[in-house]
Amino acid sequence: MSASPTTQHPPAEQTLILVGNPNVGKSVLFSKLTGKFVIISNYPGTTVEITTGHSTFSGKTCAVIDSPGVNELAARTEDARVTCDVLRDHPEATLVQVADAKNLRRALLLTMQLAELKRPMVLVLNMMDELDKVGGHIDVRKLSELLGIPVVPTIAIARTGIHLLEKSLDQAAVPASLTASLKTQQTSPTVTTNLPCQEEDYQQNIERLSYINEILAQVYTRVRPRKPTFAQQLGWWATQPLRGTLLLALILYFTFWFVGLLGAGTFVNFFENAVFGRHINPIAIRVVDAALPFPHQHRHEASEYKLDIPLAPGRGIELFSSTQQVLSPAYTIEPGAAHGWWNAVIRFIHDFLVGEYGMITMALSYGFAIVLPIVTTFFLLFSVLEDSGYLSRLAVMVNRIFRAMGLNGKAVLPMVLGLGCDTMATMTTRILETRKERVITTLLLALAVPCSAQLGVLMAMTARVSWGAALFWVALMVAIAFVVGWLAAKLHGGASSDFILELPPMRRPELGNVVVKTLARLEWYLKEVIPLFVLGTAILFFFDKLNLLEKITCFGEPIVTGWLGLPRETANAFLIGFLRRDYGAVYLLDAATGPNATLSPHQILVSMVTITLFMPCIATLFMIARELGKRTAAAITVFVFVFAFFVGGLVHHLGRWIGL
Amino acid sequence: MSAPNDYLHCPLCGFEFIKQQSACERGCPLGKYCRLVCCPNCHYEFPPELRVVSWWRRLFAPAACPKPPRDLFSLSELNEGDHAELVRLTSEKVSRRNTLAVYGLVPGSRLVLQQKRPSFVIRVGETELALEADIAGELVVKRIAAEGAANLTS
Numbered sequence: 001m002s003a004s005p006t007t008q009h010p011p012a013e014q015t016l017i018l019v020g021n022p023n024v025g026k027s028v029l030f031s032k033l034t035g036k037f038v039i040i041s042n043y044p045g046t047t048v049e050i051t052t053g054h055s056t057f058s059g060k061t062c063a064v065i066d067s068p069g070v071n072e073l074a075a076r077t078e079d080a081r082v083t084c085d086v087l088r089d090h091p092e093a094t095l096v097q098v099a100d101a102k103n104l105r106r107a108l109l110l111t112m113q114l115a116e117l118k119r120p121m122v123l124v125l126n127m128m129d130e131l132d133k134v135g136g137h138i139d140v141r142k143l144s145e146l147l148g149i150p151v152v153p154t155i156a157i158a159r160t161g162i163h164l165l166e167k168s169l170d171q172a173a174v175p176a177s178l179t180a181s182l183k184t185q186q187t188s189p190t191v192t193t194n195l196p197c198q199e200e201d202y203q204q205n206i207e208r209l210s211y212i213n214e215i216l217a218q219v220y221t222r223v224r225p226r227k228p229t230f231a232q233q234l235g236w237w238a239t240q241p242l243r244g245t246l247l248l249a250l251i252l253y254f255t256f257w258f259v260g261l262l263g264a265g266t267f268v269n270f271f272e273n274a275v276f277g278r279h280i281n282p283i284a285i286r287v288v289d290a291a292l293p294f295p296h297q298h299r300h301e302a303s304e305y306k307l308d309i310p311l312a313p314g315r316g317i318e319l320f321s322s323t324q325q326v327l328s329p330a331y332t333i334e335p336g337a338a339h340g341w342w343n344a345v346i347r348f349i350h351d352f353l354v355g356e357y358g359m360i361t362m363a364l365s366y367g368f369a370i371v372l373p374i375v376t377t378f379f380l381l382f383s384v385l386e387d388s389g390y391l392s393r394l395a396v397m398v399n400r401i402f403r404a405m406g407l408n409g410k411a412v413l414p415m416v417l418g419l420g421c422d423t424m425a426t427m428t429t430r431i432l433e434t435r436k437e438r439v440i441t442t443l444l445l446a447l448a449v450p451c452s453a454q455l456g457v458l459m460a461m462t463a464r465v466s467w468g469a470a471l472f473w474v475a476l477m478v479a480i481a482f483v484v485g486w487l488a489a490k491l492h493g494g495a496s497s498d499f500i501l502e503l504p505p506m507r508r509p510e511l512g513n514v515v516v517k518t519l520a521r522l523e524w525y526l527k528e529v530i531p532l533f534v535l536g537t538a539i540l541f542f543f544d545k546l547n548l549l550e551k552i553t554c555f556g557e558p559i560v561t562g563w564l565g566l567p568r569e570t571a572n573a574f575l576i577g578f579l580r581r582d583y584g585a586v587y588l589l590d591a592a593t594g595p596n597a598t599l600s601p602h603q604i605l606v607s608m609v610t611i612t613l614f615m616p617c618i619a620t621l622f623m624i625a626r627e628l629g630k631r632t633a634a635a636i637t638v639f640v641f642v643f644a645f646f647v648g649g650l651v652h653h654l655g656r657w658i659g660l
Numbered sequence: 661m662s663a664p665n666d667y668l669h670c671p672l673c674g675f676e677f678i679k680q681q682s683a684c685e686r687g688c689p690l691g692k693y694c695r696l697v698c699c700p701n702c703h704y705e706f707p708p709e710l711r712v713v714s715w716w717r718r719l720f721a722p723a724a725c726p727k728p729p730r731d732l733f734s735l736s737e738l739n740e741g742d743h744a745e746l747v748r749l750t751s752e753k754v755s756r757r758n759t760l761a762v763y764g765l766v767p768g769s770r771l772v773l774q775q776k777r778p779s780f781v782i783r784v785g786e787t788e789l790a791l792e793a794d795i796a797g798e799l800v801v802k803r804i805a806a807e808g809a810a811n812l813t814s
Binding site: 076100102103106109134198206210241244392395397400408409498499501502503505 | 789
């Protein structure tokens, strides 16, 4: 999908770097030039990685590098830093600046900054169709003359003008006239890397813009007044108080239906009961039994399966249902069987693969049957929202609410992504500008934002408690997020960043792009998650074999039974929850809703609260340590642990006291 | 009751005068029983307010000085749909000013205020930009006619 710029390839005779403002279609142009699929993103700042491809133009092999979108050439944000690094690492490269033709003014600001690097460049005016739609016209020849570089109009999505661009690459020129026009000379001809913005930088930008106005006066005309399209109208509605809230509610409900009911209900049911329960697990058990025979008899258990289209929680259109006896991993040893060491070894391997804590029967079936469907539906929806340009508008809607937590609206992206996967969300906190915001968002993600796998399980658990209790759980999580966020914002030094956010135009998401993006995220997720499931199960398996589970349960018993008021077996769930908290939740789910449920509704509520607040999965911990450093990671970990048990116990004792 | 030499305040034109200056017509049939005073500036007749009330007003009421007409506003004073030209940025933070500059928002650029709640949304050229209220308050603008803003540049 993406490669570092140092990937081994036949030496290219020429290097092209695509540079441009965010959301101008650089990535589309890149894929048309190199024939490679890439992630195209509509939310400023989601593609931090750079993509490199290869192509041949007029007989020359060419390396093409796609850089993150920047608004100016100063390394003040993560994206800009990457772009500046790319520019510095390839001093001989030809620059291809991609511009949104509608937004020529901002593009030219970047052109002038690029011109100061004194490198051959070509300006691409992309999205000419959209310019036409808003009624603008650009005199391309005149612009080319004024800038002293080739200017190519394109519509990258439709492949219009790509051929012209390939031909004009040979004529790439250094835009000398641009730099000469400025009164104040750039102090250094290289890319600026100083972080704090200086007064001179600002003055230079003002000067550049006034020069750009002179250019625009000669080349840009507006022929007819704008008439808002439906997408534009929708974009305006999305940020208005009333219509925006309605739209938000609609989108939230659809998300709940699509991920919570369809993904976590219908699809999980299908994969867990029909695919794994009836086919994969029994086949695996038979194969292992045939390969590693030892005297034992697997039990059979009834498997109920129902395929339905959900409408509301607990209601749906039933399409198909059946009950069937299937082979279960639980088994009995035939009495009087030989107890040789050979049998013991075989049994050990057998259990490792298809036992109660087996790789296939537990790790893979949880990983693929429960987590995968939920995560897939979530990522699919997230990609659609991201490509439509709605996420930035969501940030506008929630900015005030997030301000109460010491964050600003931009933090909504990691927070929403956290509902899919906290680990991935922790990584995307990079888009936030100050460390303070990154720390608070990470803390809240670790504490109060349940990931999709966990959400599915938690939703199943809410079915076992009253509506009131479920609402209490949601309200408590929201309240905790606010109180902890507010406190953290007060206690953590440093300033919050300004909320100045560009709203990209609303567009209809392209199916191909959404699919590619979802697949890329899933690939990442599977690579990270399945090994962790296997690792977690393996640790659990060895603990079980060594009877350590029993001992650790004893150790954790005073807290779990005394303070939380839960059965001692649930101590296991918390232990597993340390390895993966959704895993722990699944374990609790079995105790809550499984065939031999042991938990009362009150206990379910207590465990729901505790497991939601509990230590995020171990992958999140590693990610926090990577992003924020070991000390902060340790502090967050300790806080989350103590806080989860504290609040869980509080809920238990208060519930007892009130008499629920 | 108001004393004879108390300052009176015409509620119609805002003129301030003392009771002796009251522009009562000579030969008014109501004579000394009349409780009304007449503003020498606009000849509006009104009952003088009680001394306690006027004390109260002087103590607590906002200064009634008419606002001088002005052509400069902070962006947050504008209405939704207004077109404006940015005059200056009062922000101390140069980084904030520069961030706005790279979006094309520098003194002289024209903008349209699209909405004020829940956040400010402005359009500069073809860029839609969301701003927080306190940043919007730092933008000093002057109103311009809608036609002028239809062109991209100044």
